[in-house]
Amino acid sequence: MVTTVLKLRMEALAQHLREAQDPSIWLGSLQLSPMPDKNLWFKAVEAIQREADSLLADLEADLESPTDDAEKLWKDYFRIYERSHEIFRESLELLGGLALRDRIHEEYACRFADELISECAEFVGKPTSFAIPATEDALSSTLRRVARISFPDWHLWALPLVAHEYGQVVVRETASFDRFVDELASQASKPVLDENYNDLKSALPAIANSGLRRIAHDQIAQAELEPRTAADKMESLALMLRADEADIGERAQKAARSIKASLDSATNQARVLVADVFATYTAGPAYACAALMLRLNPNSPPVPGRPTDEERAETILAVLAQMDAATPNPPPPFAKVGQSLQSSWTLLLDGSGRHDPPGQVHLDAAHALSMIKKRMLRDQAEFTKADWIEAESLGNAWWIKINAGQKPDVSANVLPNIDHLRLRDVLNAAWQCRLLVIEQAQPEDASNATDKVTDAARQLCDRILASRQALLAPAEFGGRAPRPGEASAG
Amino acid sequence: MAPASRGFDVSAVLDDRVRRLQRDLEAVGQAIDAIPEGLRTRLAGAPGNEIAKKLQAIEAGLSVPLRDHGIHPADAWARAHTREIEVSALLEEAHALVAGAALRTPAPGLHPRHGPGAGQAAWDACGVADALLDELASRATDAHWPSFTVPGVTESFVYSSRLIQVRFPRPTIWDLPATAHELGHYAARTMSEFSGGRIRNLADDLHVELDAADEASWPWLEELFADAFAAWVIGPAYGLTCITLGFDPLLANIGTASHPPGSARVRAITMALDATKDDRLRWMANEAAKLWDRLVEVCEAEQEPEDDLVVPDSWPEKIVQLLIDHLPYGRYSTFTEAERLSSDLGAPGADTSLADAANAAWLARIGARSGIGVEEVGHLAETTAQEIAARGK
Numbered sequence: 001m002v003t004t005v006l007k008l009r010m011e012a013l014a015q016h017l018r019e020a021q022d023p024s025i026w027l028g029s030l031q032l033s034p035m036p037d038k039n040l041w042f043k044a045v046e047a048i049q050r051e052a053d054s055l056l057a058d059l060e061a062d063l064e065s066p067t068d069d070a071e072k073l074w075k076d077y078f079r080i081y082e083r084s085h086e087i088f089r090e091s092l093e094l095l096g097g098l099a100l101r102d103r104i105h106e107e108y109a110c111r112f113a114d115e116l117i118s119e120c121a122e123f124v125g126k127p128t129s130f131a132i133p134a135t136e137d138a139l140s141s142t143l144r145r146v147a148r149i150s151f152p153d154w155h156l157w158a159l160p161l162v163a164h165e166y167g168q169v170v171v172r173e174t175a176s177f178d179r180f181v182d183e184l185a186s187q188a189s190k191p192v193l194d195e196n197y198n199d200l201k202s203a204l205p206a207i208a209n210s211g212l213r214r215i216a217h218d219q220i221a222q223a224e225l226e227p228r229t230a231a232d233k234m235e236s237l238a239l240m241l242r243a244d245e246a247d248i249g250e251r252a253q254k255a256a257r258s259i260k261a262s263l264d265s266a267t268n269q270a271r272v273l274v275a276d277v278f279a280t281y282t283a284g285p286a287y288a289c290a291a292l293m294l295r296l297n298p299n300s301p302p303v304p305g306r307p308t309d310e311e312r313a314e315t316i317l318a319v320l321a322q323m324d325a326a327t328p329n330p331p332p333p334f335a336k337v338g339q340s341l342q343s344s345w346t347l348l349l350d351g352s353g354r355h356d357p358p359g360q361v362h363l364d365a366a367h368a369l370s371m372i373k374k375r376m377l378r379d380q381a382e383f384t385k386a387d388w389i390e391a392e393s394l395g396n397a398w399w400i401k402i403n404a405g406q407k408p409d410v411s412a413n414v415l416p417n418i419d420h421l422r423l424r425d426v427l428n429a430a431w432q433c434r435l436l437v438i439e440q441a442q443p444e445d446a447s448n449a450t451d452k453v454t455d456a457a458r459q460l461c462d463r464i465l466a467s468r469q470a471l472l473a474p475a476e477f478g479g480r481a482p483r484p485g486e487a488s489a490g
Numbered sequence: 491m492a493p494a495s496r497g498f499d500v501s502a503v504l505d506d507r508v509r510r511l512q513r514d515l516e517a518v519g520q521a522i523d524a525i526p527e528g529l530r531t532r533l534a535g536a537p538g539n540e541i542a543k544k545l546q547a548i549e550a551g552l553s554v555p556l557r558d559h560g561i562h563p564a565d566a567w568a569r570a571h572t573r574e575i576e577v578s579a580l581l582e583e584a585h586a587l588v589a590g591a592a593l594r595t596p597a598p599g600l601h602p603r604h605g606p607g608a609g610q611a612a613w614d615a616c617g618v619a620d621a622l623l624d625e626l627a628s629r630a631t632d633a634h635w636p637s638f639t640v641p642g643v644t645e646s647f648v649y650s651s652r653l654i655q656v657r658f659p660r661p662t663i664w665d666l667p668a669t670a671h672e673l674g675h676y677a678a679r680t681m682s683e684f685s686g687g688r689i690r691n692l693a694d695d696l697h698v699e700l701d702a703a704d705e706a707s708w709p710w711l712e713e714l715f716a717d718a719f720a721a722w723v724i725g726p727a728y729g730l731t732c733i734t735l736g737f738d739p740l741l742a743n744i745g746t747a748s749h750p751p752g753s754a755r756v757r758a759i760t761m762a763l764d765a766t767k768d769d770r771l772r773w774m775a776n777e778a779a780k781l782w783d784r785l786v787e788v789c790e791a792e793q794e795p796e797d798d799l800v801v802p803d804s805w806p807e808k809i810v811q812l813l814i815d816h817l818p819y820g821r822y823s824t825f826t827e828a829e830r831l832s833s834d835l836g837a838p839g840a841d842t843s844l845a846d847a848a849n850a851a852w853l854a855r856i857g858a859r860s861g862i863g864v865e866e867v868g869h870l871a872e873t874t875a876q877e878i879a880a881r882g883k
Contacts, residue, residue, distance in 0.1 A: 016659055
């Protein structure tokens with residue numbers, strides 16, 4: 001019966017994996033209207049399917065295994081069980097998000113987010129993706145290739161944050177960036193790694209067998225040179241020492257766990273920061289405003305695998321300053337908005353009490369930006385001085401209207417030609433206007449004024465989308481619409 | 491002429507953040523309105539009240555003091571931060587509710603059947619789970635369960651919306667008894683008694699009596715209560731689900747921050763079954779305990795760490811006594827019907843309950859009818875459960 005229980009559990013898990021293996025079956029039954037673009041959908045769930053296939057193969061191998069080692073089989077089962085949960089979580093978030101997106105009346109934020117992602121995808125020459133609503137604190141996705149838009153504030157103001165979400169996808173999918181992230185993670189984890197190596201080195205003289213001692217020494221030296229494989233090296237060292245040098249083997253095992261945890265955490269932190277660089281560079285001040293004004297919290301409790309919000313704010317502001325520095329002719333375009341954001345952030349920091357937890361990844365924004373420009377981005381990716389001047393001027397014009405008690409007019413009468421506009425331009429104009437509202441409107445008028453900006457920006461985004469999506473298959477979302485300069489509206 | 495700039499001060503930024511919190515809460519209300527009516531009516535006023543309470547707290551604690559300049563910016567920021575954490579927990583629940591409702595809304599073939607059940611009506615696991623929980627709640631809780639089930643990564647209970655999640659991607663008849671444990675969390679928070687001129691929560695009293703009100707022991711006692719409750723109201727099916735499919739025997743002696751060690755949980759389950767005073771349930775309890783012990787033995791489970799919290803014997807004893815004293819009507823008492831049904835899973839009687847169907851499925855599975863495959867037993871039991879659930883609609 002004991003063996004039967006394990007077998008039953010494995011069979012049940014295998015059945016669940018088979019059910020989750022093809023999320024397309026579920027997608028079909030959700031009866032969405034419109035459906036996601038087929039190619040994008042397959043791309044989105046490709047990694048989920050691959051992971052499910054691999055776990056299923058492991059499980060089937062265990063089911064057919066002749067071994068009597070119950071402890072090993074149970075451990076294997078729980079390893080696969082935990083990884084399966086990741087698949088189930090990701091599938092559930094994806095399907096639930098799609099269902100939610102479909103059922104909300106007059107949903108617009110995800111449609112706009114799709115277009116923003118499509119713009120970003122063009123900058124990096126990678127396939128586009130689509131957005132689903134998810135909770136702000138949901139764990140990052142490592143399997144599905146879909147951006148999340150925070151539930152329920154899927155309003156216009158949070159939209160620039162989608163550039164960060166897509167940035168994370170891009171960082172994972174670009175080999176040179178993955179290496180860059182590894183370098184950053186290794187630097188941040190160095191104290192932890194060194195402590196573990198030193199601990200093990202101090203134990204080596206106690207190994208009786210000189211051959212074994214030499215191999216152990218070499219393993220540690222190799223791990224020091226190649227942090228990416230350090231945890232595996234320590235793991236195999238632990239296995240090698242387990243029979244003859246149990247105590248040191250145990251220390252190597254502990255070192256493997258500690259190194260892996262430290263590197264995993266630092267890698268995730270670095271990915272977030274690099275995605276911040278990507279988002280600021282491509283979405284401009286709108287991203288900086290959305291992040292610093294809406295999302296980041298000074299003195300928020302540290303979360304494992306996430307950089308502190310202070311670190312993220314510092315990175316975003318540093319990228320804006322770098323973009324200024326790279327502009328050939330004065331005045332620096334982003335200096336004013338950068339200073340406004342910096343001063344508001346400093347005020348919030350001072351008001352909340354600072355903290356600076358140890359072991360954080362620190363990103364050299366200038367270096368990261370030059371890496372991104374050199375290896376990943378195409379022309380038109382940068383949100384330029386000219387882009388900002390136009391957005392600023394549009395935002396200022398809206399504020400003048402609002403301040404005079406009127407609504408900004410974005411109809412074809414006032415703005416007849418919108419072919420050259422992208423969604424990121426509109427979001428930057430909107431944020432420029434909102435900053436003016438925060439700075440200059442009387443508190444009792446601020447809410448009403450913000451609503452007017454929202455309406456104007458939303459109408460303009462709708463116009464842009466309508467002109468582009470006229471050429472897309474109407475029954476699908478997430479497809480590639482023509483960009484400015486490629487085709488005229490309609 | 492442009493008004494004089496107020497400058498970019500902290501109160502303007504805080505104003506903006508406070509408005510965002512208010513907008514978020516209003517948006518949650520709108521999102522909940524998008525839940526299909528049949529499910530939304532089950533929720534009663536719980537989410538609406540939560541949203542209204544949070545909005546009032548934000549207005550009184552932040553908006554008004556900020557407007558009147560009656561609060562130091564540092565204090566305002568601290569309050570805003572606290573509210574953001576609360577609101578974000580509420581958003582997470584609302585997301586689970588709304589996305590879950592959208593995902594579970596029956597559509598043809600939503601849960602396609604494979605194997606022996608192929609071609610039969612789609613298995614509406616969430617619908618059957620709702621019916622099972624309604625049935626158990628009607629016997630064993632002081633208040634009607636005002637929520638519904640949605641697919642989740644694992645079974646769980648959400649306190650403020652009373653939402654219960656069932657296992658994704660396809661909860662089977664074998665998984666359903668685990669929802670009784672989640673209902674136990676709801677029961678613990680609603681089990682009350684009027685005495686001494688006031689209404690007392692009996693689970694809270696138990697925490698105090700057993701000195702288990704601190705951060706470490708509170709969740710453990712609550713979990714053990716939910717385990718004993720589940721065994722008490724649904725019978726051996728719950729223990730068999732946990733031991734056969736759920737608990738990790740490798741960690742039999744090791745608890746986590748939220749859950750006590752598996753062996754302590756098995757003890758709570760078997761003690762509750764023993765307390766039913768039904769010899770057949772006692773026999774099942776004994777068999778389940780022996781099976782667990784053998785699993786732990788062959789896995790060479792790790793020993794309990796020395797500095798870990800240990801579950802005193804008095805905890806399960808007191809929990810079970812609480813069930814005997816306060817939920818006598820909730821006890822599972824129709825095992826005879828489960829035995830009868832186990833010999834012909836496709837023939838439920840007029841009074842067969844979903845708890846009977848779950849127990850009958852387990853009885854059939856562990857050998858009452860040898861020669862029939864687990865998958866086939868499962869499909870037969872699911873069809874019967876669906877039929878019973880449909881009677882209540």
